[in-house]
Amino acid sequence: MFWIVSDPERRHQGLGRRLTVALCQAGLEAGAETAYLQAEADNEPAINLYASLGFRDVYQYWYRQQAW
Known part of the structure; x- marks a missing residue:
């Protein structure tokens, strides 16, 4: 699952939990x-x-970005 985002005004209503369980x-x-x-x-x-x-947690990783 990537980029599950909720509207700040709709947070703390269980939407993320329900979506994750459904997926x-x-x-x-x-x-x-x-x-x-x-x-x-x-x-x-x-x-x-x-x-x-x-x-x-299974592992951590880091994104490397080139400095411009």
């Missing part, structure tokens, strides 16, 4: 055995949500 359920029904997602390291609300759904 995982659709994956299971399609035969997926694992789910993979990414979250920014400083996005505590997202990390807490995903942890509450059973996701865990």
